[in-house]
Amino acid sequence: MQNQKQYFPMHTSSPLAEILRQRRQKLATLIDFPAVLWSGGSSPRNFPANTFPFRPSSHFLYFAGLPLKNAAIRLDGGKLQLFMDNPPPEDALWHGETPTCEEIAEKIGADDARPMAELEDYLENAATLPVQDAATWTQQTQFLNRWILPQNPPDGIDLELAKAIVSLRLTHDAGALAELRQAAAVSVQAHKAGMAATLTAKLEAEVRAAMEGVIIAHNMTTAYSSIVTVHGEVLHNGHYHHRLQPGDLLLADVGAETGTGWAADITRTWPVFGKFSPTQKDVYDIVLAAHDACIQEIAPGVEYSEIHLLAATILTKGLIELGILRGDVEKLVKIDAHSLFFPHGIGHLLGLDVHDMEDLGDLAGYEEGRNRSQRFGLSYLRLNRPLQPGMLVTIEPGFYQVPGIINNPKIRSQYQYSVNWERLEQFADVRGIRIEDDVLVTESGSEVLTAALPTSSQEIEALVNS
Amino acid sequence: MQNQKQYFPMHTSSPLAEILRQRRQKLATLIDFPAVLWSGGSSPRNFPANTFPFRPSSHFLYFAGLPLKNAAIRLDGGKLQLFMDNPPPEDALWHGETPTCEEIAEKIGADDARPMAELEDYLENAATLPVQDAATWTQQTQFLNRWILPQNPPDGIDLELAKAIVSLRLTHDAGALAELRQAAAVSVQAHKAGMAATLTAKLEAEVRAAMEGVIIAHNMTTAYSSIVTVHGEVLHNGHYHHRLQPGDLLLADVGAETGTGWAADITRTWPVFGKFSPTQKDVYDIVLAAHDACIQEIAPGVEYSEIHLLAATILTKGLIELGILRGDVEKLVKIDAHSLFFPHGIGHLLGLDVHDMEDLGDLAGYEEGRNRSQRFGLSYLRLNRPLQPGMLVTIEPGFYQVPGIINNPKIRSQYQYSVNWERLEQFADVRGIRIEDDVLVTESGSEVLTAALPTSSQEIEALVNS
Secondary structure (H helix, E strand, C coil): CHHHHCCCCCCCHHHHHHHHHHHHHHHHHHCCCCEEEECCCCCEEEECCEECCCCCCHHHHHHHCCCCCCCEEEEECCEEEEECCCCCCCHHHHHCCCCCHHHHHHHHCCCEEECHHHHHHHCCCCECCCCCCHHHHHHHHHHHCCCCCCCCCCCHHHHHHHHHHHHHHCCCCHHHHHHHHHHHHHHHHHHHHHHHHHCCCCEHHHHHHHHHHHHHHCCCEECCCCEEECCCCCCCCCCCCCECCCCCEEEEEECEECCCCCECCEEEEEECCCCCCHHHHHHHHHHHHHHHHHHHHCCCCCEHHHHHHHHHHHHHHHHHHCCCECCCHHHHHHCCHHHHCCCCCCCCECCCCCCCCHHHCCCCCECCCCCCCCCCCCCCCCCECECCCCCEEEECCEEECCHHHHCCHHHHHHCCCCECHHHHHCCCCCCEEECEEEEEECCCCEEECCCCCCCCHHHHHHHHCC | CHHHHCCCCCCCHHHHHHHHHHHHHHHHHHCCCCEEEECCCCCEEEECCEECCCCCCHHHHHHHCCCCCCCEEEEECCEEEEECCCCCCCHHHHHCCCCCHHHHHHHHCCCEEECHHHHHHHCCCCECCCCCCHHHHHHHHHHHCCCCCCCCCCCHHHHHHHHHHHHHHCCCCHHHHHHHHHHHHHHHHHHHHHHHHHCCCCEHHHHHHHHHHHHHHCCCEECCCCEEECCCCCCCCCCCCCECCCCCEEEEEECEECCCCCECCEEEEEECCCCCCHHHHHHHHHHHHHHHHHHHHCCCCCEHHHHHHHHHHHHHHHHHHCCCECCCHHHHHHCCHHHHCCCCCCCCECCCCCCCCHHHCCCCCECCCCCCCCCCCCCCCCCECECCCCCEEEECCEEECCHHHHCCHHHHHHCCCCECHHHHHCCCCCCEEECEEEEEECCCCEEECCCCCCCCHHHHHHHHCC
16 A cells, blocks of 8 residues: 555655646637647567666656556547546556556546546547557557558547647746756756766776766656767767776766656766866867857847857857967858867757657748758757747757767868868867756846756866765 | 667577577477467557557567567477568668577577468478467467367467467576576666655656666566555555555555566565654564575475465464464464465465566466465465476565455454464554565576565665655
């Protein structure tokens, strides 16, 4: 019975129910048809009974609040119906006593609770969004008698639903922010632990262990596959086997996710032996200047693409001062010279997904009527909207020497006068640097949710040597 | 370039190629048609680009040796062909330089390497086995033009292939054993770290973090979802939020998996405050006696079901001595009285899967012609074969007070004379105990791969207090 009471993390019933009630009432002002959202099921790992940890659909979590497996909710005119089956009695042997469908319904403030099979009677004119696991999108397809596939962009009423959900999830309510702050706080601790573990670590994997250990100890999960690498120039590096060598910088992009799915996303870069080299410090300070200037600019109404171009400008200016780039700042930015060393966007939305609502393509990231630029310096920008209070975005400028870019003969000839390639060689020990924080747009400007983690090179060095 | 050379863990090319050559030559003696095995792809977590860690199909890993994503191999008459696409050049920006298909082919000793699309020309009369991820079984189905679904038992030549692979994977070669020993050694360290972290931990999650931290630090993954719980009576407990309370026993079932997929599976149970109570020690010693006796009995030719019944007998005998069970040992075992407290099987096969080859149902676990018993005390037995040298099995007796069993009125009345229910109440602080080791069947008997982790209550207490 003890187990039963404590089954779901951290929420007392009524505040959660109230948060959820407000969300669906807002939804009801935006659509005049029912929405049915499935939670999804576990995905098998190497055999059916050995599954990956269950992660519900984010859209479901937003309106249902709890990580319920194989459940669905129906939202209609502000009402909430929960559809899920109670586990068979013999299940208690393996999984313990779990709350009944009715108990969960009460906790989340649902108006009624029914077995999954009855959902078929409530699907008339209902919109939905696809979940990721095959068993569930197969069920969605069968129940609704039309193809619901994760790879298909939503259409018709599904598209209307998607737009309505985007408009809600774009800005975070108090319930979301409470979770996002928890994720940020634990992620800050994880990074501090990673820095403190580095001097005695021999492998990247050992630093990763120290960081993820903090997240696991707080009964959270990583929000995405951690990047913990001395090869920060490999942007999505998923390897942890390199030895830490004298002179290496370690780039760690690690974030926690709370039990109800809210994410943090932090990157820091630190010297594995506790001291930046002069060249590393020079470049680090340029990246940090871009980071600080971008955060300074964040405020309601500001275009996020302008923040991106601000980062480009400050990086370019700094690289000119270091003698790596040559020419006029504005002209260099216009020809995307900064993108040789900063080939990604300045950041993205953050919420229940680390790239929030990226399952909907650019529907959330791009203001209606806007599309991705073909320009090399802008094509990877994931967010292109005016900022609004309550939005949470990452700010993550970087400097990378990607071999595939800087050794590309075509690129070298194209930028032969813009880059001082000989000077660049003196910065060979700066392979990859990124500094990333999670920034909330407020009425008056911004608040850095991850501000408890220092960014200055001195403070970083102090943490590594602590 | 450094990255490229070190891309795959731990293997130098030639020993791996030789191991794989021997495996496929054995396969060639068992089937006279080609086999095509897909590796699979990443499964999406909450949106397509945020995936779970990639885990290839175990059958693929057995013959391909490396965790290649979206690849397939064709085995025919001892020849090995590798089908996979080289990543597009722009991929290097995000994922770094990766070995080419041709380089991998050389490493694993493949006879040739071709793009995936060419596989369609090599599928005549080919057998296969389904992988777990939907994108890949969809491709299998399309390429072979017949349904290949993880939930469908193999049939026809696929069944012949499955049986041939079972006969190979049932016993482990030197290459497999080297990996299995590594997984065991790291898992032993993880358990020691968990014990050492318990006295200062407040939550189950903190002990889990200490244990999984060791596994992550060794650049391995957990082979299955860890169980780290003070509610060991919930057999598949996936929660870690309980506080450690005076008098609690912590049951930890945690195992590592090497980079090429080989697993360990260890359970220990320890007192969270460093000392077993007299009642806990009494029951612990009974479970340990069963554990030791079973391992003692393991030898070629011995029926694994006899090992299970030996555990049942020793547990029953011990529980009679404690006054919990009443009556004659043999008669109590015959009416499954032990199953009230030990409702699962004594163990299972272990290899690339923690329940090895369970994707094939009972094809691996059960000798041809044998089926699961309907008897409560035997129905959960996952392995029913005579043991052979080279088999790796778990031995995992336990004692649990599962509320769903011991509070069930029907069961209480059925066993009213066999159980001294009043005496049982004096053992309320023994909710769940399991002791699990990984035991290799050798020519002369057995070898415990996880023997470096103590089992005696005194040694366990010493590790917790260390």
